[in-house]
Every structure is written in C-alpha cells, then in structure tokens.
Amino acid sequence: MGPEHEGRALAQLRRGTLESCVLALLADGERYGYDLVSELSEAGLVAGEGSVYPLLSRLRKDALVTTTWRESLSGPPRRYYALTPAGHRALADFRIAWGEFRTSVDQLLEGKARS
Amino acid sequence: MMANTTHPLVMEYLAQLEQAATRLSPEDARELLADIEEHFDAAERDGQTSDAQIRTIIDRLGTPESLVNAAAPATAAAVTPDPPRREVPAVALLLAAEILALTVLFLPIGVVVWIVGLIMVALSRRWSSAQRSRAFLVLGSGFPVASLAVVGASLAVFQTSREECATSPAGETTCTVTGGVAPWLPWVVAMLAVGYAVLQIVVARRLLAAVGEHGAKPRGLRMR
Numbered sequence: 056m057g058p059e060h061e062g063r064a065l066a067q068l069r070r071g072t073l074e075s076c077v078l079a080l081l082a083d084g085e086r087y088g089y090d091l092v093s094e095l096s097e098a099g100l101v102a103g104e105g106s107v108y109p110l111l112s113r114l115r116k117d118a119l120v121t122t123t124w125r126e127s128l129s130g131p132p133r134r135y136y137a138l139t140p141a142g143h144r145a146l147a148d149f150r151i152a153w154g155e156f157r158t159s160v161d162q163l164l165e166g167k168a169r170s
Numbered sequence: 171m172m173a174n175t176t177h178p179l180v181m182e183y184l185a186q187l188e189q190a191a192t193r194l195s196p197e198d199a200r201e202l203l204a205d206i207e208e209h210f211d212a213a214e215r216d217g218q219t220s221d222a223q224i225r226t227i228i229d230r231l232g233t234p235e236s237l238v239n240a241a242a243p244a245t246a247a248a249v250t251p252d253p254p255r256r257e258v259p260a261v262a263l264l265l266a267a268e269i270l271a272l273t274v275l276f277l278p279i280g281v282v283v284w285i286v287g288l289i290m291v292a293l294s295r296r297w298s299s300a301q302r303s304r305a306f307l308v309l310g311s312g313f314p315v316a317s318l319a320v321v322g323a324s325l326a327v328f329q330t331s332r333e334e335c336a337t338s339p340a341g342e343t344t345c346t347v348t349g350g351v352a353p354w355l356p357w358v359v360a361m362l363a364v365g366y367a368v369l370q371i372v373v374a375r376r377l378l379a380a381v382g383e384h385g386a387k388p389r390g391l392r393m394r
Binding site for chain 2 (some may be wrong): 084087089090096102103104105106108109110111112129130131133169
C-alpha cells in the first residue's frame with residue numbers, strides 16, 4: 056500500500072471520528088476552543104485545525120455541546136465548550152459502536168493477515 | 171510586538187476567508203470568522219507571534235476554502251450524493267392511479283400515472299428486490315384491480331336494471347327480478363375491497379418506513 060493510499064485512509068478515518076473525538080475530549084469537563092483544537096491536532100486526529108470550529112458550531116446547534124463566555128486575565132473573554140446530557144449520550148453510543156466496529160475490523164484484518 | 175489579527179499574513183487569510191464564506195449563511199459566516207479570529211488571538215496569548223509561527227498557524231488551520239467546506243453541510247453532501255429518492259413518489263403515483271381509476275372519468279390520466287409509478291418502482295435504489303416486487307404486486311396491481319372493479323360494478327348494475335323490467339305474463343303484470351346478482355355478492359366484494367385496501371396501506375407504510383430508516387443518520391455519529 057502506497058503512502059498516498061495510506062493518507063487517504065487516514066483522512067477518511069479522521070472525517071468519520073472527529074466529531075466523537077471532540078465529544079470525548081469534552082467528557083472530562085469544559086474546554087477552551089483553542090486548547091481543544093491544539094490537543095486534537097497534536098494527537099494527529101485532525102488534518103486542518105480550522106475545520107474543528109465549524110464542527111463545534113454544528114455540535115452546538117445540535118445541542119450536543121453548550122458554550123459559555125468566561126473572562127480571562129489576559130485579553131478578551133474566551134468561549135468554553137462543554138457537553139450537554141445529549142452530548143454525553145451521543146458519546147456513550149459512540150463508545151459502544153466503536154468497540155464493536157474496532158473488534159470487527161481487527162478480526163477481519165488479522166484473518167486476512169493469517170491467510 | 172504586533173497583534174496577530176493585524177499581521178499582514180493573518181489579515182490576508184481573514185480576507186480570503188471572508189470572501190470564501192460568502193456562500194454560507196450570514197450567521198454561519200460571522201461565526202466562522204469570529205472563531206478563526208479568536209484562534210489567532212489565542213495563539214498570540216500562547217506566545218506564537220513570530221512570522222514563522224504565524225505561517226505555521228495558518229498552515230495548520232487549512233485553506234479558507236476547506237474551512238468553508240467544513241461549515242457547509244450541503245456542499246459536503248454533494249461530494250457523495252445520496253441515491254435519488256424515487257420511493258415516496260412511486261408509492262404516491264401508484265395509489266393516485268388507483269383512485270383515478272375509481273373516478274372512471276379520469277381513468278385515462280390514471281393509466282399514465284400508473285405507468286410512471288411502475289417505472290419509478292423499477293428504478294428504485296433504496297428498496298431491495300423483494301421490496302420492489304411487493305411494490306409491484308400489491309401497489310402496482312391497484313390500478314388494474316380498481317379499473318376492473320369499476321367495469322364489473324357498472325356491468326352488474328346494467329344487468330340487474332335490465333332484468334327488472336323483463337317479465338310480463340298474459341293478463342296480469344308481475345315483475346320478477348331473476349338472474350340478478352346474488353344478495354350476498356356485494357358484501358363479499360366489499361369485504362374483499364376492504365381487505366385489499368388494508369393490505370395496500372400496510373405494505374405502503376412498510377415500504378415507506380424502510381426508505382425512512384435508510385435515510386436517517388444516527389445523531390452524533392454522522393459520517394461527513
């Protein structure tokens with residue numbers, strides 16, 4: 056498999072999981088948008104950092120996250136993101152789906168590797 | 171030290187983003203711009219203010235076009251188009267043809283509507299072949315069955331009415347109705363008609379529900 060195909064597979068995986076990764080990062084508590092983006096980027100879970108912001112607004116419109124403005128010591132107020140109960144449920148659903156999905160893919164890949 | 175949002179590279183990037191965002195709704199465009207400006211502000215507070223650092227921030231954000239694409243669900247959906255939705259119109263047309271047949275007057279229009287409906291069923295991409303055959307057999311049969319029922323009913327009425335004024339023996343005049351439709355027959359026909367209508371409604375609902383399930387995306391797990 057060439058590096059080009061590898062890149063495409065990774066891009067597709069990121070596209071499919073980014074939303075749930077954002078929910079997972081917010082599960083422990085609220086976060087500042089910039090920190091969220093940096094963390095996703097460092098973990099290699101997102102290709103373009105900027106695309107996280109439209110995703111966050113969509114999650115807010117879907118009522119999976121809420122935003123709060125907080126004053127900061129340096130500079131203008133910051134927008135913090137937190138999970139709603141619906142966001143927690145969506146994350147729990149993803150956890151189950153991901154576990155099953157991962158097992159199925161692993162079994163398939165290992166099966167293919169043996170034969 | 172220069173504020174990040176007044177850096178020439180950042181100003182250029184924000185101008186390009188504003189230009190690209192014109193195809194979003196004004197609200198979405200404003201929000202996206204505000205978020206990206208805040209990102210530059212936050213990076214500045216993070217101590218990233220050199221030219222090289224600002225270039226890196228811009229590189230990592232992605233092109234203005236890619237941000238707008240991420241904010242425009244309609245455009246993203248256009249990349250992987252859903253198969254056309256022919257199932258709902260197909261069901262509607264087949265049932266409409268059946269009703270048109272019952273009106274007798276609009277029967278010719280019914281023929282056209284029926285044929286178009288059958289073609290739509292044949293072209294369906296969301297139904298399995300079993301579901302398509304069910305649509306053909308149960309819903310597609312509606313128009314011919316209704317047409318035959320209408321023709322049969324008018325023939326029966328015509329026959330009985332002729333027989334009513336048939337007998338007149340010598341001397342006395344007695345009218346006897348003979349050879350007409352058996353009294354239980356209309357009831358049987360009505361029962362069959364009701365049964366058939368119920369079957370059609372049940373099948374139509376199942377077929378439409380099957381399409382609805384296919385179209386719905388689970389919340390929080392949308393693949394985009």
